[in-house]
Each structure stands twice: as structure tokens, then as C-alpha cells.
Amino acid sequence: MRLPARAAQSNSENAPFFEGATAGRLILPQCSICDFVIWFPREICPECGSQKVSWFEASGRGTIYSCTTTRRIPGSWGKVTPFVLAYVELEEGPRVMTNIVECDPESVSIGDSVEAVFEEALNRDGEPGPPLLRFRPTQG
């Protein structure tokens, strides 16, 4: 079942990430001083404090660091249970909170290989907004 998809509100600081998502590309910030791959997207390096940040395209591949199948929850999410909430560890290092989709929620496990998918999302006015970064089990 399709999960709720409320578009995130982007701003001038994180716009490259969301512009990438709109184009179906995973664009991450990286510190220009210490090369640290930054998550969540922001224009400051939490490792060295530099505000010199560049953006690059990541592979979209990762593995599940942790996951939980949620079975009871209030609101719109309660209509799509069971669904999988997870942290995916990207090949480039960051652990990203997300959902695992296109899967059997009863058979998703820590350590599974996954790949990024960008799902359409609507903003509060019902207009299309930046797509959401979710993951599915690696195909083939």
C-alpha cells in the first residue's frame, strides 16, 4: 500500500538536496575542508565546523542499519499499517531515516541491501513538492 507522502518544506540551505530529488538524483552535501559527507543536509560541517560545503551525487545504494514494522499508530499512517520505518546506512556513510517500500514488511531485516527510490509527494496545498527519498530492496 502506498505510504502517506507529504512533501518536505525545503529552504535555501537544503535546496540542492531537494532539487536533486526532483530530478530523481540523490545529492548530498560534503565538507570542502575535511571531506566529511554530511547528513542531514545543511551548509555547515558538524565534524569540523566549516561552512564551506559542496554537493555531489551519491550512489543511492545502502544497507538497513535498523528497521521496525509499525503496526499501530494514530492518524493517516494508521491506515497503511504494517509499514517499515528504518535507518539506511548509505554507501557514502550517513545513516538516513526513511521507509522501506516495495517490500513485504514481514521479511525486511537489518543488513538487507536497499536502493533509493524517489516517491511523488504533495505539499500542504495539494501541489506537487520535492519527492521523498525512500528505499526498496535491491532489485536483481
Added chain:
Amino acid sequence: MSIKGKAFIAGIYEHPGRHLPDRTLPQIHADVGLGALADAGLSTPDVDAYYSAGDAPGFGVLSMIDYLGLECRYLNDTETGGSSYLLHAQHAATAIAAGHIDVALITLAGKPLTGGAGPGGSGRVGAAPEAPFEGQWGMSVPGGYALAAQRHMHEFGTTSEQLAEIKVAASTHAQHNPRALLQDVVTVEEVIESPMISDPLHRLDCCVITDGGGAMVIVSEAVANSLERHSIPILGTGTYVKSSQSGRIDLTHTGAVKSGPLAFTEAGITPSDIDYVSIYDSFTITVLITLEDLGFCERGDGGRFVSDGNLQAPHGALPFNTDGGGLCNNHPANRGGMTKVIEAVRQLRGEANTPVQVGDCELALAHGTGGSLATRSASSTMIMGRSL
């Protein structure tokens, strides 16, 4: 400068209500504040410092100081969710040690059941820089803690039965608390068979939701010496914020790995010296990980530790949450830090419910965890003694 022995908990009060449709939020702050002052043998004109967190309505502590009619020269509204009140106690003790104040009042109040603000309760949440990356995935509060539990199970082999033992111990204690929301003793099987909320956390792995509140009064040595009742000295405090670790979050520990050693060092004692602990228990997994982090057992060994009856009062090696804790007794305003301190003070005074009063209780520890184990959280540890 150390705060050891400079500041004393003179008064405590836990609101007796768990469902308060007819009390306003300011009224509940007043109920508990006046209750704690009366417990200390003090009254509002004695207060020169006031503390509350995001649960203080309106303009926060400014509105509440006005409403309560206080005359304050020190105020603080540090907001870290459920651990806020331990941070306030630490800040009050520091201000007392510096000679700035003599009597600090700290209050907690909330009405999550009957129409108050929810956890956090702040309009600032939507503007958080992390919001566009965390708000879209259906993470309930239990769901976030479930992520931590799953990872702990994966790395260390922790089981649902072991988590259930924590709830069993809490319920065993709560049967002796006539005000506890849940007073029935439960079994491991009943926890496991309760509805699954978010794997692996069942309904009975989760704390209760209650209206209510609590308060404490912290005073200088001079004030403590002037009071009829014996005050409880604060021996050590520690606070640490565990961030999302630059996007490399490790879900198997909390900031207690640092707040604990800070408090133990200041107190000049070790975990084995502690007679009683109040451990933040938003969920069973919160307790298990925190016990490891504070050094009461080895990392990864929490499951075995909680299964050996160690947590059961009065004779276990480390009796915990003898009021029934947030898992059974009370979790007012979705914030458990205040009641953690209150029950520790009761134990040190010898005023816990008789069947769960720890014999010869000389050293107690209270620990709060605010925020979410799944993202960022603030841990705060306080060690108290029966006497200096």
C-alpha cells in the same frame, strides 16, 4: 567548583491526579508547586528562583512567575523534554553553590489526556533544521524507540522476554502504590502477548499517558538547616546531549555514557555504591540501555542483568522505580524526569511504600532521558544521599 553538598532537595510533591479534566494547566503547576513548598515547610515568598520547561504555558516561566506571584531573580526554561527537570535541578544547584539564590522551585504539569499540549508542545518544531528529513516517515514515539531496540537485539541478542522483565518488575512495585494508574502485576507472557505497536515493542513495553505533574524545591545549606524536616543533599550531577552524531547515529547507547560518569565523579562514588535507582522508563528498552550506559552492567549485558531479579525491590541488587515508574504509575505530561527524582527522595527519606522501601537506603540515583533515542536526546543524571 563542585556542587557536592551545596544544594539540598527540601520538598517534593507528585500530583495525586492522573486524569484532570477540570484543572487548567496553570492550576496544576500551582498545585504541585505549592505542594512541594508545603512539603519543605516553605511558602511562595521564600522562592527566589523558578524553573520549568516547554510545559509552562504562555510566555513560559515568565507567565508562570506572574501567575504564581513569585519574586524571582533567577529563572530558567531549559527544554530537553522529559529530562528537563533534572537539568533544572542541576542548574539550581549550581546557582545555589555560586551564592546567587537560596530557594529554587521547579514545576512540571501537563494534560495529554484532557486537552493540553503534547510532548514538546512547541511551535518551534516545524522550523527545526532536521524536520524536512525526519518528519515524513511515520515515526511514532514508540516507533523511534523500536529502532533502538531492534538494533540492540541485533548486536547483543537482547530478547523481548528480557525487555518484558523490566515491565514485570515495575508492575510488581506498582501494586503497592494506591495512586498508580496500573496496579496489576503482569507476567512476561502478558507483556509479550499484548498488542504489538512497533516491532519489537508491545503495548506493555510502553509507558502510560497521564495528566498531572510534580515539583521539587532545592535550597541552600543555610535554608536547609533552618527547616524542620531533613533535606536530601545533591552529591553529583551530569548532563550530556547525544546528537544524531553527524548522521552516523549509534542507536545502542544514550548520552548516559557521559552524564553518568560526570555525576559519579562529582559524587566521588561508583555504580556499585548505589542503593536505589530511578531510571527513565518511557519504554522498557530505555531502561535496559540506560542501565548499561550508567555502568550497572556491561554493555550488551543489560538483558541478562534485568532478568536476574536485580531490579526488584526491596531485595534485588539494584531496586528501581519503586513507585511503578512511567511504565505503571505516572508519566505526567509525557515527561518522566520529575517523578524519577521524587521517588529517589522518598527512598532516601524512608518514605517509599513500605513493601518496596529499600532497607538502609543511603545513596540514590535519578536519571532522565529527553528527546528520542532515535534521533537526539539529552541525558541527565543526579546522585543524592541520605546525608552528606
